[in-house]
Amino acid sequence: MDERVREHAEVLVDWSARVEAGDDVVVSVAEDAHELGVAVAEALGERGANVTTLYGSDELSRAYLKGVEAGTDAAVDADDFDSDPAVDRAIFEAADAYLRIGGGRNTTATADVDRPTRQAYAKARQGVREARMDTDWVSTVHPTRSLAQQAGMAYEEYQEFVYDAVLRDWESLAEEMAQMKDILDAGEEVRIVTERDGAPDTDVTMSIAGRTAVNSAASVVYDSHNLPSGEVFTAPYDTEGEVFFDVPMTIDATRVRNVHLVFEDGEVVDFAAESGEGALGDILDTDDGARRLGELGIGMNRGIDRFTDSILFDEKMGDTVHLAVGRAYDACLPEGESGNDSAVHVDMITDVSADSRMEVDGEVVQRNGTFRWEEGFEG
Secondary structure, X not given: OOHHHHHHHHHHHHHHOOOOOOOEEEEEEEOOOHHHHHHHHXXXXXXXOEEEEEEEOHHHHHHHHXXXXXXXXXXOOHHHOOXXXXXXXXXXXXXXXXXXXXXXXXXXXXXXXXXXXXXXXXXXXXXXXXXXXXXXXXXXXXOOHHHHHHHOOOHHHHHHHHHHHHOOOHHHHHHHHHHXXXXXXXXXXXXXXXXXXXXXXXXXXXXXXXXXOEEEOOOHHHOOOXXXXXXXXXXXXXXXXXXXXXXXXXXXXXXXXXXXXXXXXXXXXXXXXXXXXXXXXXXXXXXXXXXXXXXXXXXXXXXXXXXXXXXXXXXXXXXXXXXXXXXXXXXXXXXXXXXXXXXXXXEEEEEOOOOEEEEEOOEEEEEOOEEOOOOOOOO
16 A cells, blocks of 8 residues: 555544544545545554444445436425435434545546436435534545546646645644634635736625634644645625636536626625536525525645646635635634525635735735735735
8 A cells, every 4th residue: 555545544534533532433435445445444443433434436326316316207306305314314413523535436427417406415415414514524535547537637646646735734734824814813804806817807805704714724623624625714794796716617517617706795696607607507596595605715735736626625725715605614603603504515716826916804915826924925
């Protein structure tokens, strides 16, 4: 086994999930992620944890959903699925931690499942999702050939990319990102502006007053649940203006490019996309909360140096900002306050490495990808 696989497992178990002896841990292992699954199971055994394993297969999910479609006379809706099956809820309600190891043989395995079917399934399992998110959950990926192909890289090149992003000095990065967290925690309004030739401008403002930013340093002790991570995020509201997302992404198994959103009174009132506009529209129509923002995220992991069409990596890349429509994370909200609620949480990314600035309460804190505490910052 490549020693980096064992290092990945150790970071996941020790730094990210903070697993202790006696913890009940559910581990979901995707197709072709077997090797990392083995290393994680070994690490959990050494630490005295109890392990339940699941097989996280998109191909199995496709087979099930296509079967539901075949057995239903009309279009599939949420009533065609049992709402929050007790067996699924019980697994996560009894778990201390949930580790999801992504991978897979086909990154678009569910592309031929009707979008209404996927949306109905997501709605019917919202309680299961809530139970899973109440655990100390962490999501990561094992570098597989399908992910390398999606990223446009040779397999060996993609392995190097993944481990450069994952095997970081997370403690040092957490200290740097704490500076951005402090700025957002003290702020009331964020404005993002981009002015580029040949592309729509971005000029969007959002309130962050009373919200808590998360220093997402790849560990549950920071309320951070992705490995790799490397972002600072919060839950904005009262969004006004327009924003152009120039980073291609895959949404609901559909490639989406050059998204333009217009916000009024906190809600998306107009949208367009160069490609994948139908998929974007379906997401925005999922429920009432799908047209409002649930997240503002600022990418700060400079170990991620290129776009790979994987949101787990792309949204953490340095010199990027992302906004997510849909669900807001509880970690950003005051106790007892509910933020934007939705069955979806879909991130969209814009490159801020040039011709851009981010302001907090009128003060520029990042210009052309450089933060105000970094060398080369222009105020």
